[in-house]
Amino acid sequence: MQIPSLGRVGVYLPVPFTDPPAPRELPAAAVRLADAGYGTIWTNEFPGKDALVQLAVLLEATERVVFGTGVANIWTRDARTAAAAAEFLHRAHPGRLVLGLGVGYPQQAADTGREYGDPLATMRDYVDRMRPAEYPRILAANGPKMLALAGELADGAMPAMLPPEATALARRVLGPGKLLVAGLAVMPGASRAEAVARVTGTLGQPWFARAVARAGYPADADRLVDAVVAYGEPDAIAVKVREHLAAGADHVALLPQSGSDFATDVEMLARLAPAADQPI
Template identity: 55%
Template sequence: MGTVQTVQPLDPVRAGVVAAARRALGPVGAVLPVSFTALPPVTAQVAAAVRLERAGYRAAWTNEVVGGKDALVQSALLLAATRRMVWGTAIANLWARPPQTLHAAAAQLAEAYPGRFVLGIGGGYPEQAAAVGREFGSPLATMRGYLERMDAPTRPAAPDADHLRIVAANGPRMLELAGEIADGALPAGLPPQFTARARQVLGPDRLLVVGMQVIPDADHGRAREAARERVAAALARPAYAAGVARLGFPASGTGGVSDRLVDAVVAHGGPDAIAAGARAHLAAGADHVVLLLQPGVDFAAGVDRLEELAPALTGTG
């Protein structure tokens, strides 16, 4: 995998903010079930947030593409509906709004709910850039420019309220950028070997949140085949295939997608199996593992699954 380039340590103030976030987030959280065809009513989202907090999750996360919903507005609604739960964006899509607007929105949430909001930022996909009339360009240059412009002066100025910024980083160069100009990183859909590499790059003081794909199903064989289909779809993206190959995972075996890759990338089976997957990422250096259900899952059924997993997962550490 080559030499791992580490980044400069955070200053003591930022390191303290990260340490506080680690305590608040806890070891495992969950992304609200994702649908790309229909947004659940606000009442259903609020009810889900309350249920997940009561189940023991100390943090939950929201997704965003471009259009359909605004992850920062959604976070505001769900922060107001819960008592102590931390909410994060996984991820706020940089094509959805100007950088200064994202900074102002995040700062307002941090002012209203101190210590309860984490801003995850991601570069999305070329079709999302095209949807707003932009060229996708170089993901690395685009992310660097966006993060640098977030703190540009505005009138009026954004609230002076601290919040964490972490960057979606599934490749080595984006990971180094996250360590250079953000508070941490949020890789997703990768094996614990990448988590270990990410921790080496980020050093001990930055926040490492890991998105872990999960397929809860008491029938282990059925769960593994569903996991295999999910990995096969991911491998259709050349960057993903190259990334797992760099980590020593051949994409295919004699029967198609290798069992070794499937088992490393998707936690599948009953609650204990999924808890074991979370523990593997935590042992590799993650501060917080986020459960990612299959996109398109029915919202109500997905919340049920997350609630059922909570007893095995919320005490994982």
């Protein structure tokens, strides 16, 4: 199984969790980002927005872009349903799909009437129930145990919003030959104070505090912000991209954090593309 060429830098389609854009706006946005130079576009998922259905539309609207789910939540669909959908997309658009899977949070399991259980056992069971694939599968993994599982059962991993030291740890755990996608929070044009406010909100999530502690950072937003958020001018953001690539990432996926409307974020990301993809 050959992993598609993702390029050094990709971008999330900046669909907000509230007030999502009309469906017809998504293909136009993907084309705009592709024209700006991004060879890989990632999509998120939340109730009411199916990641794989979305990719069916986006793949048809573009010719060469690789699309990845970042990530498809395993509580949204049965493992065999996910496998069948991803296989269909891969056969229709060979070499243009990366299926990212995530175990998510207990509330997401509860919303489907199921028990969250042990996340490692749950993810193992889910991947085991998917038949072998001709497209790459990666796991959302911010801790060493899930990273090890990704190295065992999948083709790679996607840690997100963590410092370069965590990317280096992920590479050591995964070993060579596995795809490592680092999700980098980006806030172009933002001040440091605005970036600190964003990190402060994320510190309320226990997984984040544990992950940054493993990387040697205290759970202090003011001391952590420069390590986990790329903010300010395009050249400063490019520096953070290069840090993750140097730490062992194969690909950096830009995660917009501005909170602006969809169209504004798309244009912001398009303008950022030339700087973000500067060589290491």
